[in-house]
Amino acid sequence: MTATVIDGKAFAATVRGKVAEHVTRLKEVHGITPGLAVVLVGEDPASQVYVRSKGKMTVEVGMNSYEHKLDVDTSEEALLALIDQLNNDPAVHGILVQLPLPDHLDSDLVINSIDPAKDVDGFHISNVGLLGTGQKSMVPCTPLGCLMMLRDHLGSLSGLNAVVVGRSNIVGKPMAQLLLGDSCTVTIAHSRTKDLPAVVRQADIVVAAVGRPQMIPGDWIKPGATVIDVGINRIEKPEGGTRLVGDVDYDSCAAVAGAITPVPGGVGPMTIACLLANTVTACSRANG
Numbered sequence: 001m002t003a004t005v006i007d008g009k010a011f012a013a014t015v016r017g018k019v020a021e022h023v024t025r026l027k028e029v030h031g032i033t034p035g036l037a038v039v040l041v042g043e044d045p046a047s048q049v050y051v052r053s054k055g056k057m058t059v060e061v062g063m064n065s066y067e068h069k070l071d072v073d074t075s076e077e078a079l080l081a082l083i084d085q086l087n088n089d090p091a092v093h094g095i096l097v098q099l100p101l102p103d104h105l106d107s108d109l110v111i112n113s114i115d116p117a118k119d120v121d122g123f124h125i126s127n128v129g130l131l132g133t134g135q136k137s138m139v140p141c142t143p144l145g146c147l148m149m150l151r152d153h154l155g156s157l158s159g160l161n162a163v164v165v166g167r168s169n170i171v172g173k174p175m176a177q178l179l180l181g182d183s184c185t186v187t188i189a190h191s192r193t194k195d196l197p198a199v200v201r202q203a204d205i206v207v208a209a210v211g212r213p214q215m216i217p218g219d220w221i222k223p224g225a226t227v228i229d230v231g232i233n234r235i236e237k238p239e240g241g242t243r244l245v246g247d248v249d250y251d252s253c254a255a256v257a258g259a260i261t262p263v264p265g266g267v268g269p270m271t272i273a274c275l276l277a278n279t280v281t282a283c284s285r286a287n288g
């Protein structure tokens with residue numbers, strides 16, 4: 001079998017198109033322009049790239065983008081004061097603090113100081129609890145993008161065996177909650193899982209979010225399974241230079257799977273599209 005390639009780039013463009021229509025309606029009907037504030041502390045190059053790309057796409061869908069770039073040695077007090085200011089700014093409907101933060105800052109404290117209604121990352125403990133109990137919440141962007149691609153490709157996910165490899169708060173755990181919400185039988189596997197290949201072989205849906213380049217080979221994949229690759233890893237090419245690869249070994253997995261997301265061009269573009277969608281949702285909810 002050769003897998004269908006799930007085109008996250010094209011799907012994300014469709015989602016952004018719908019967000020742009022919603023933004024136009026909010027402007028025309030309510031006279032409101034949704035605004036997204038992104039806070040970056042320090043100069044981590046990968047984070048700078050993400051923040052730039054978020055800002056560009058925010059403006060492209062017609063929303064206001066507010067970028068706050070703070071020095072690497074910014075105090076916790078100063079960061080919390082900025083978040084308080086953004087929480088109280090009616091022009092700001094979504095707030096994202098780019099992670100990871102420098103070591104001297106307490107990420108949990110910082111994230112939990114964001115107004116949950118503006119927490120477009122869905123990382124605030126209130127949103128985590130709401131998602132875990134099946135209530136209306138802000139849903140983390142990467143898992144939300146994965147779920148949208150799965151629903152689009154498979155239709156109903158009810159009764160399917162889903163294995164999420166990776167247990168992070170940002171991807172693994174919320175992904176498992178969303179799949180459970182769609183009535184999958186969900187397993188969260190991780191570095192201590194016994195006989196990981198045998199666990200992954202049970203999966204109709206594999207979501208790989210471990211951050212280890214090409215860790216999952218094709219012979220772990222059940223024939224016909226849908227493989228969602230969240231990994232973005234830069235590796236050295238034998239001939240020199242670097243390239244991006246996912247957490248699954250693409251060629252061997254694509255030979256066995258029913259469908260697979262590529263890296264780049266799979267999950268990545270969907271994450272930003274879902275961030276924009278969450279911002280427009282936050283704005284709509286704030287304005288009745």
Ligand code: GUN
Nearest residue numbers: 096097098099100121141
């Ligand atoms: N760093 C890597 N991914 C993310 C994300 O989804 N949100 C935030 N805030 N920081 C990140």
